Amino acid sequence: MAASDTYDYVIVGAGSAGAVLAARLSEDPRTTVLLLEAGGEADADEIRIPAAFASLFQTRWDWNYSTTEQKQLHSRRAYWPRMKALGGCSSMNAMIYIRGNRADYDGWRDQYGATGWGYDDCLPYFKRAEDNTRLGDPYHGRGGPLHVEDRVYTHELSELFVESAVAAGLKRNDDFNGAEQEGAGQYQVTCKGGRRWSTNEAYLRPARDRENLTIATGALATRLDLEGDRAAGVTFRQSGAVHTVRATREVLLCGGAVNSPQLLLLSGVGPRNHLAEVGVETYVDSPGVGANLQDHPVVPLLWHTKGVTDLAQLNNVRNFVRWKARGTGPLASNIGEAGAFFTSRDGLDLPDIQIHAAPSGFYDNGFHEPTSRMFTAAPTLVSVASRGSVQLRSTDPAWHPAIDAAYLEDQTDLDALLAGARRTWQICTQGPLAAHLDRPWNLPEDPSDENLVEHIRTWAQTLYHPVATCAMGSGEDAVVDPELRVRGVAGLRVVDASVMPAVPRGNTNAPTIMLAEKAADLIRESR
Secondary structure: OOOOEEEEEEEEOOOOOOHHHHHHHOOOOOOOOEEEEEOEEEOHHHHHHHHHHHHHHHOOEOOEEEEHHHHHHHHOEEEEEEEEOOHHHHHOOOEEEEOOOOOHHHHHHHOOOOOOOOOHHHHHHHHEEEEEEOOOOOOOOOOEEEEEEOOOOOOOOOOOHHHHHHHOOOOOOEOOOOOOOEEEEEEEEEEEEEEEEEEHHEEEOOOOOOOOOEEEEEEEEEEEEEEOOOEEEEEEEEEEEEEEEEEEEEEEOHHHHHHHHHHHHHOOOHHHHHHHHHHHOOOEEOOOOOOOOEEOOOOOEEEEOOOOOOOOHHOOOHHHHHHHHOOOOHHHHHOOOOOEEEOOOOOOOOOOOOEEEEOOOHHHHHHOOOOOOOEEEEEEOOOOOEEEEOOOOOOOOOOOOOEEOOOOOOHHHHHHHHHHHHHHHHHEEEEEEEEHHEEEEOOOOOOOOOHHHHHHHOOOOOOOOOOOOOOOOOOOOEEEEOEEEEEEOEEEEEEHHHOOOOOOOOOOOHHHHHHHHHHHHHHHHOO
């Protein structure tokens, strides 16, 4: 339970953004901060072991969401894992440190009116957060809380993938977050000495002894308490009891692309017609809440391999002991070790496809025990035209909302993903990697476009990057303004991936941390 019923700031959600905000705002000893987290402590070996992240799916650590039936994916429901513990998805993700493209942030500013969020505005906050072991100025930081390193273990198939991509015409890129994004290379990871380095480790753990920071776990926020024209506090459930806390300065909503719009809707902030349908009284008619949902769809292309090991077979007691003692060996792999960025067709100025390459079989969220040695190359659409939504199913906060990812509803998305799959196939089967590829999985040796489209519809899934359901900007449908303040409600901001007006071209954890670093300054300046 919270130590008091009144704080300067009440933060809802201790994930990639909320943990950063709690640590930064509590640096001022005169400021009191309450951090509410629905999950618990992130204290399991499976969290710390990089290669074990998929073992957290559909366990007590997982919100365990599913989408509505996706028409373009043979009416399948797509499973969406989201971490339910301190650190949020930074305690469950594949630890890939990618910022996106420079143009993504300039687009936020120029296309959506998110003044102050261009690339040159955001770069200092990426650098402030970062402690990079290899890279430095002008693009990287040293000494920040978030440790970023070259992975301590890399499988030979990942090296061969990069060689094959270069042989196929891509340039080698040793820094996807530097001057240029396009090319092929190894991913840097948010690990420290071969162990996951989440925002819980990077930000919260060093701050936990501060007397002005209170962390309440097992605390499910049920509504925002709105009085007059402002957010006065938060009501939450913990250990079977209902509690209400007040915020004298601001309530900061950091629940992510699912939970943040859900809590706004439960509190009466959202589209008037939808709120009326579910029986919630409208406090602020805000059509953009829950709208504009974007996610990166990924399609797994797999091959049975020969003459080489598989990460799955290296998951044994001997390697666990090795990792436990020194943070080395195959369990220090983040699975998606290598990758590439490229354009799906001529005439595009910016990459719209990212490959995630793994020296093992990874499909259906890794739920299947390996029956043979395999390799995965997964083209991912990172510039998405389709738009989905998050809506309430019930006024009970424990009910999962209806998540419609709208995967491939825009034909341009399917066309781009098909082209990305075709080029990925060529990269893997014509270069040095091909010597270790025995036969493809669930596809013929020379698949037609029809074969690939059917494969996409059958196997495409989330890459775990939902954003934009509380999008910022200057337009009428923007939920928050460029200072992340909720329109129509004083004393309330949203600070998480849901405020990104468009999904970046790449993994979203680093951008979310950057966003929270910048938000901390905006909040302090507003005082």
